[in-house]
Amino acid sequence: AQSVTQPDIHITVSEGASLELRCNYSYGATPYLFWYVQSPGQGLQLLLKYFSGDTLVQGIKGFEAEFKRSQSSFNLRKPSVHWSDAAEYFCAVGAFNAGNMLTFGGGTRLMVKP
């Protein structure tokens, strides 16, 4: 069975600082990997996804993530955080041979200090 672990429950960074959110997955085949963001009072929004090809994927809002098979990781990064990035971030792994079934990690809450 697939699983996703986000080791950091809370992270606080200063505005303008760089950000890395960790995600580790467990899956028997090549995974499809996603990062979603949930801003306060809003639904989930897809930031980026990895299916195949280039292991460094670019997403919206200046985010990127790198798929590292050897480490079973898909960490999310941003070079300079903005106050509006404060939100809950979810990593997810998919198994699309059986439909769009996604398994989500527990989420990381990002707080941004002025």
Add this chain to the structure above:
Amino acid sequence: GAGVSQSPSNKVTEKGKDVELRCDPISGHTALYWYRQSLGQGLEFLIYFQGNSAPDKSGLPSDRFSAERTGGSVSTLTIQRTQQEDSAVYLCASSLAGNEKLFFGSGTQLSVL
């Protein structure tokens, strides 16, 4: 509509009562999911509908939970004899068949007193 619509946005009920949560997916989306997000927890898969196939109910936590999808469109999640541990945000999402991007609704906040 332009997005996935869920109603009600908030529901307060008494322990032991039944509740129904509604999801209107994006028109044309054949896949529909229900997830639950408890306070401080990640998203928990509940049930998945794909076209005319039998739904994947593997995530339903107990037989008090059920869901149906009428006409391949609107879905209703029913919780019978609600318990306090059912309190959570219930999220619905839809996607095109074979398309991986999920579109989420804003959720229904369920509070069981």
